Amino acid sequence: MSERLLIRNGRLLDPSSGRDEILDVAIADGKIVGLAPHIDASGYHVIDATGALVVPGLVDIHTHAYWGGTLLGVNADKVGPRSGVTTWVDCGSSGAATFEGFFHHVIKPSRLRIIPFINLSYIGLTQAGNLSIDVGELFDWRFADLRELRRVRAEYGSVIAGVKLRASNNACGANGPVVLPLAREAANILEVPLMIHIGNAPPIIDEVLPYLKAGDILTHIYNPSVGGCVLDQRMRLRPSVREALARGVKMDLGHGGASFSFEVAQAAIEEGLLPDAISTDIYAHNIEGVVKDLPHIMAKFLSLGFSLEQVIRLTTCSPADILGRPDLGRVELGGEADLAVFHVRHDPVQVHDSLGVGREAPTTLECALTLCRGQIIDMLDDGRAEGRTYSSDQSRKGRDRGDRK
Template identity: 65%
Template sequence: MDTEPQWLLIRGGRIIDPASGIDRSADLLLAGEKVAAIGENLDVPPGARIIDASDTLVVPGLVDMHTHAYWGGTLLGVNADKLGPKSGVTTWVDCGSSGAATIEGFIHHVIRPSRLRIIPLVNLSYIGLTHAAGNLSMDVGELHDWRFADLRELMRVREQFGGEVAGLKLRASNNACGQNGPMLLPLAREAADLMGVPLMIHVGAAPPTIDEVMPFLRQGDILTHIYNPAQGGCVLDSVGRLRASVRDGMERGVRMDVGHGGSSFSFRIAERAMDQGLLPDAISTDLHAHNIDGPVLDLPSVMAKFLALGMDLRDVLERVTCRPASIVGRPELGRLEPGGVSDVALFRLMDGSGPLVDSEAHTRVGPFSLQNILTICRGQIVETFDDGRSEGRHYQA
């Protein structure tokens, strides 16, 4: 029986690993699912495949903290396996696409067969996002009927899939909850505590307001859409000051997630909030069928926006690798070290960014941008494919 690992030598790249502080030119040797070595002029094992990485950034496979990857099962879902190989994202955290009624299909039909890593947060709503959420001709949110917030069903999910579910998600905004948001906040808190997982709450147009939301988030929980401009859901008050409720949340260790989305990222809000100390813990896309063709596009495009906002490359990379990995309780991901997992992404650093567009159609131009040229998950080079299906969905008004 052949027990030799599949060797892959990535030669001469600029390796940046924010978790260990590495930023230097070196070789990276992968032995199947594990990193074998990092160093100069490594020996080539017999049968190794060699990849020339000169003039290339070699970084941990990216972790996108906020995505929607339940394609086929929800209207908004996109196909991670098709898109990951074009963006360097090897870990897709799915934020509440599935609820207790639909997570079994997600796990069996999408997550387990994937060549990438998809980590689900389960929705407080029994039905999850289905094909109604985001359907502009129906526009029925998953918690317009509060009876879908069923804690017994979530206990069943914990028993059946506990090890695979990394958190509980509540979309606490008018489009998802109608007027029910304020009464659902304590239920979400209780459900997350009973499941023993972090609570992620999205904010947007009220109700509930962000001031009503924040007291329900504790250390290790996650606030997403932190730079959204929506009425009642914005981190800034009417005169542009960071709200005291948000500052208190930062101080007690609530994790701050970008979740760009179609309508949830404003350069003007981000600039004012960052000036007042609200930096993201995770830079993420909220990638779904309505924003993949703009303004989100992909994670490297959202990273380019933070480079344009003045964040340096290492700090941006940290927020798409080790930091989101540890937020979802998977600290072994998003890092490059001997003995660790062999998820790797190669990028070419391009001068300039072209116009970068936010949710309010405002633009900025950055110093450079990142073009993904190779993506490796579990030691395997993953390639995109054409299945004849468009990931974007467009509605006529």
């Protein structure tokens, strides 16, 4: 932990400061203690980053990391080393009933930084991903229990960084009009941002957006679903989305297994809806499918014409700022030594959206090193597979309804 490291001669790209130059980075006691063109290596363990890209540890603002406690959960400590993601924002995997287990069994022991948003539903996402049970977490609105959220707040206070609501038919059925105001109230009580997921209606996106204010987060912004799409039938941005943008609602990609369409993204971007964060919505059923990891999603945005600087900004300081964490997603003297080292490959690869539409990504990022709080995060093999597939019966049922996770 207290090892002194010198990452030598890499291209340091830090959008928060505008830095893009060849530099040495010195690390001691979990902090960055030197940033200069040449630092004396004596007393340091040297990592040669010649020809590689050095960036702040990535911040993925939409993940599902409650492995063992939910079917969807993936083990951040196993995906982190191959992806450069040092900050994992878990979006509503746990509810008041299951938060204690998440905190003690997963968040505390992790070598990475897992930041939880708590689900409005008492049961969180314990049932999600099991289509044979097929009961959304808010099919019964009594699970939206504010007393229980107050109890968790009293116990865990500032650990909880946000409230999450899945406002789509598969999660809350027809209960949108009841649970939307309760989600607003919950975020007010906890004094944290509210993140709302949109998908298949009901509720439709126009009913959802009024509950989000400046600093809150809309996720799955380029999803192609009926009623939950940011575009109208003429592929124009809906007025409700323009209003949300104007009042400062933050826009999160949340790629997921069913929530990203290249066609929607291109049209929405042309209409002025840019993401404030590029995130995966990684979970056990898409980790071996269209999501894989954050660098894979970043390659899709490089294929859409985003610059490397833009893509790094949207996975470092921009999501950190949404979280109100100016200590994360940047490389500063005296700051947290969260870093990722990538090889930038210019061999084109095929990438796909959630609908299976393919594009060529001209550039990909291959993670060579992940460092969190100055500690090298080694590969971990606990003998457990992270990926899961729906059984063929279940996936057919999910496809018919068109409302997988």
